[in-house]
Amino acid sequence: MTTFGLVLGALLAIGCVVAVSRPFLREPALAADADRLYEPDAAERRRLSLAEERDRALSALKELEFDHRTGKISDEDYRTTIGPLRRQAGDALRALER
Amino acid sequence: MPELGRAALILCLGLSLYATVAGSLAARERRRRLAVSAQNALIAAFGAAAVASAVLLSALARHDFSFTYVADHTSRKLPTLYALSAFWGGQEGSLLLWLLVLLGYASAAVYFNRVAAREVIAWVVPTLGVIASFFALLLVAVANPFQTQAAPADGLGLNPSLQNPYFAIHPPMLYLGYVGLSVPFAFAMGALLSGRTDERWIVATRRWTLGAWTFLGVGQLLGAHWAYVEVGWGGYYGWDPVENAALMPWLAATAFLHSVMVQEKKGMMKVWNMLLVVLAFCLSIFGTFLTRSGIITSIHSFTQSSIGPWFLGFICLITTASLLLVFKRLPLLRAKTKLESIISREATFLYNNLLLVALCLTILWGVTYPLLTQAVLGQTVTVGRPYYDFFLRVFGLPLLLLMGIGPLIAWRRASWSSVRRILGIPAAVSLAVGGALIGLGAGSSLPGLFAYSFAAFVLASILLEFVRGTMARQAVAGGGYGAAFVELVARNRRRYGGYVVHAAIVFLAIGIAGSSAYQSTYETGTKALMPGDSVTVAGDRYVFRGLTVRPNVGNHRELRAAFDVYSGNTYLGRQAPGQNFYFREQQTSSEMSIASSWLTGEDRDMILGGTTKTGGVFVKILVKPLINLIWLAGFIFVAGCLITLWPDAREVRRLAERYGEVGARVRA
Numbered sequence: 001m002t003t004f005g006l007v008l009g010a011l012l013a014i015g016c017v018v019a020v021s022r023p024f025l026r027e028p029a030l031a032a033d034a035d036r037l038y039e040p041d042a043a044e045r046r047r048l049s050l051a052e053e054r055d056r057a058l059s060a061l062k063e064l065e066f067d068h069r070t071g072k073i074s075d076e077d078y079r080t081t082i083g084p085l086r087r088q089a090g091d092a093l094r095a096l097e098r
Numbered sequence: 099m100p101e102l103g104r105a106a107l108i109l110c111l112g113l114s115l116y117a118t119v120a121g122s123l124a125a126r127e128r129r130r131r132l133a134v135s136a137q138n139a140l141i142a143a144f145g146a147a148a149v150a151s152a153v154l155l156s157a158l159a160r161h162d163f164s165f166t167y168v169a170d171h172t173s174r175k176l177p178t179l180y181a182l183s184a185f186w187g188g189q190e191g192s193l194l195l196w197l198l199v200l201l202g203y204a205s206a207a208v209y210f211n212r213v214a215a216r217e218v219i220a221w222v223v224p225t226l227g228v229i230a231s232f233f234a235l236l237l238v239a240v241a242n243p244f245q246t247q248a249a250p251a252d253g254l255g256l257n258p259s260l261q262n263p264y265f266a267i268h269p270p271m272l273y274l275g276y277v278g279l280s281v282p283f284a285f286a287m288g289a290l291l292s293g294r295t296d297e298r299w300i301v302a303t304r305r306w307t308l309g310a311w312t313f314l315g316v317g318q319l320l321g322a323h324w325a326y327v328e329v330g331w332g333g334y335y336g337w338d339p340v341e342n343a344a345l346m347p348w349l350a351a352t353a354f355l356h357s358v359m360v361q362e363k364k365g366m367m368k369v370w371n372m373l374l375v376v377l378a379f380c381l382s383i384f385g386t387f388l389t390r391s392g393i394i395t396s397i398h399s400f401t402q403s404s405i406g407p408w409f410l411g412f413i414c415l416i417t418t419a420s421l422l423l424v425f426k427r428l429p430l431l432r433a434k435t436k437l438e439s440i441i442s443r444e445a446t447f448l449y450n451n452l453l454l455v456a457l458c459l460t461i462l463w464g465v466t467y468p469l470l471t472q473a474v475l476g477q478t479v480t481v482g483r484p485y486y487d488f489f490l491r492v493f494g495l496p497l498l499l500l501m502g503i504g505p506l507i508a509w510r511r512a513s514w515s516s517v518r519r520i521l522g523i524p525a526a527v528s529l530a531v532g533g534a535l536i537g538l539g540a541g542s543s544l545p546g547l548f549a550y551s552f553a554a555f556v557l558a559s560i561l562l563e564f565v566r567g568t569m570a571r572q573a574v575a576g577g578g579y580g581a582a583f584v585e586l587v588a589r590n591r592r593r594y595g596g597y598v599v600h601a602a603i604v605f606l607a608i609g610i611a612g613s614s615a616y617q618s619t620y621e622t623g624t625k626a627l628m629p630g631d632s633v634t635v636a637g638d639r640y641v642f643r644g645l646t647v648r649p650n651v652g653n654h655r656e657l658r659a660a661f662d663v664y665s666g667n668t669y670l671g672r673q674a675p676g677q678n679f680y681f682r683e684q685q686t687s688s689e690m691s692i693a694s695s696w697l698t699g700e701d702r703d704m705i706l707g708g709t710t711k712t713g714g715v716f717v718k719i720l721v722k723p724l725i726n727l728i729w730l731a732g733f734i735f736v737a738g739c740l741i742t743l744w745p746d747a748r749e750v751r752r753l754a755e756r757y758g759e760v761g762a763r764v765r766a
Contacts, residue, residue, distance in 0.1 A: 009105035
């Protein structure tokens, strides 16, 4: 191996080792709790699920309004669909506020 | 410095293995610092792969024939662009490109999602680590690009068909597509492993999937154009197994991009989406296997090699592991709602998915059939163009029609009366176009007639969507129609960018139908054309003027046959099909002459088949109506994808609020 290649290879290896060990070098001594990966608890998971449901319902409402305005949905279809969607969005919003 | 290249590859393998093992351990035991360390290992592995690639590129640029790879794929007189492109011209180099692109994607995807998808990312890292380890292991143990030898005076050169500017861009594009599918796969597996099967992984990978899909689509179109101008047979897609290998994951990813919208809107099709992601990724690995193993006969298979069993083993491993994981997590993947009506947007997405997957699996069967017959019967039975053309019509034409129907149907449910009303105008346009074509005598090809009529239907429905949307937006927001149009597209980039992509597919379909169903062909028989002889094809007269030879043009000799082309008494120009003979490679390539009319979209192609000692020529002439719409479709496709991919600040804010990222600390 040429000297130049050897030096470059060694520098590359050192750089990689530093990068990999950096989290341990930056925080050498940590309590087990501080070294825990973020994990949402049951309440947070429920909030997320409700937020997804709320966004889904609101997006569906927006889409329905737009489709109605563009004539894609008849007045009759619009009336039968909008009620359940509003209820769904309202339920999700209320549950999120609780 | 081959040693540096080798050291970088070994380092890359070590880091990838570390990312796999440490990442799995960290995710399993929820250890934060170890998880960050594994992420850093993946990013460092990208650095190591970049160094290895730089060493190889430098050797190619310097014509350093002490590298066996450089000597095998380049020569001294090879232009620098092609010498550098030889990076992906051989097996070892192309595997290195795979690894480099994979680690580039992995580093970027992990870095940008380290907060947004922090629960999932812990498992994404080891998944990507497994894939990177496989490719790094292949490069270290089986196909090392840094093997050395006593430097010969000159290299063996590059296959002449690869000495084309498209070779500099087509393979990297395809690789960006193939490899990009690893990201949604890794996030899907990450979601399953972490038990976080909500929409987070979809949100995190939406743009990565679309980006990979765009690259794969553009890569295929570039490949088609390359085949058209370089291979010299007058076609652009020959259902070659390797071409099919790129088409299959693209079809699976197309299905996924549609069905994932159903999951986002309705919380349905979660299992199906997981299976599509697995299918797309496995097909991308399968495509690499087909190209690189030499197991099939294809103009793209450059070598027989020993990597086939490795790839087969890896495909079996990831397919089995992924399916087991999906099966294990089935309770988490239950749909929250049901299909409310068979006449709804989600239902049309379901039909479109079934057709896309059916087409994909039909092509897969056609590709694997020769392998299966060889394994079972001991003789290779291949399926030819009629098989693929038949199924393309069976599944492709309804797909084309659905592209026009789907956007016009509302989500959830639509009544028959509103469907009839909304489809009335596109249907009338479609029937009018069909009738006009029959009246003009274009009814000779029934599939062509259907393709054009359906294409008119889709274009009319897209136009209607833009017009109605703009009017509705203007009615709400006021202002002019121009501003309303811009606002409409800016607020609904996915929807209207998607429509532009649909328009591209329509132009593609029109180009394919026109150039294949209505093509005119002439081929010289047993008697060669002599100077002064003429032939008439599709109303134009081709007069042969004579042969010319340029004995030394860089690394090759050029032979050209000059033809003057006339339409009636109007001179259209000179065409000179020919052949190049490459000295170092001792190979001849056909150089087709193409005269394009950008006004009509038609091409006049001339291929020189051979010459006689007395100066006569054998030629093939093809007149391909509307073929240039295929290439135009490529530009429209890219425009549509860019609209869809363009970041939307409103959406970013909404998602950040949903996932509670506002003010979140950057902690893995």
